[in-house]
Amino acid sequence: MFTLYSMQRSGNSYKVRLALAHLAIPFRLVEIDILRGESHTPEFLEMNPNGQVPLLEVMPGRYIAESNAILWYVAGGTPLAPEDRIDRADALQWMFFEQHSLEPNIGAAYFWLNLVKGGRDLQSHALEDWMEEGHRAFGVMDRHLRRNRYFAADRFTIADIALYAYTHLAHECEYDLAPFPAVRAWLARVADEPRYVPMSWAPAASAADLKFLQDRPQSRSGTPNRKAALKS
C-alpha cells in the first residue's frame, strides 16, 4: 500500500489525496507539520532531500516527490492521465503552468496569510506581486475555460486536479474570482465529480472510507473505477 507524507493544509498534498480518492486507491497517510520543521528532520531528508511534502512511498524505500509527478504516477494507465500524444502535452502544459504561474502566487499567499502567524506583515513587500500575478493566472485559465469544460483531453484529468488545489483556496487568501466566471463554473464542476473529497478529508478509517468511495459511481467525465489499482 502507498504511504503518503502530506500536510492536511497543503494544497500540493491535497492534489495527491484528491487523485487517490478519485481512483479509490487505498493509502496510508502520515501527517508532516512543515511549520514545525518536520520535513527537514534527518529522517525525512533521507526520503526527500528537498525537504517538502507531498512525498509518496510507492514501495518500501522508493519515493516520489513533486505533486504533479506523483499525480502522473498514481494516475498512470487510467483516463485521468491522458495517453494521446497531444492530450498528454496539453495536460503537461497546464501542469507546468500551475507550478510556474499559479502555485508560486496563490500557494505563497495562502501559506503566509493563513498558516503563518503574522505572515502578512512579514511578507507585505511580496503580497502585491502575488495578487497581481495570481489574478493574471486566473485570467489565462478563464480564457481557456470559456471554450473548454476541462484543461486537457476534453475530460476531467490530473491537469484539473493540479490546478484545482490552489484555485479553490483563492477566496481564503484575498483573491477575487468574481471577474472569472468560467473558472468559478469549472471549480463547481470539479467539486461535483462523484469521488470528489474536500481538502479536510483523510482516509482515517481507511477501509470504511474506501468502501464509501468505491460505492460511488464513476466520474461523470468518464473515469472508470480502477479496480486493479486497489490491489497495489
Ligand SMILES: N[C@@H](CCC(=O)N[C@@H](CS)C(=O)NCC(=O)O)C(=O)O
Ligand atoms: N513543487 C513542489 C512544491 C512542494 C511544496 O512547496 N511543499 C510545501 C508544502 S505545500 C513544503 O513542503 N514546504 C516545506 C519546505 O519547503 O520547507 C510540489 O508540487 O510538490
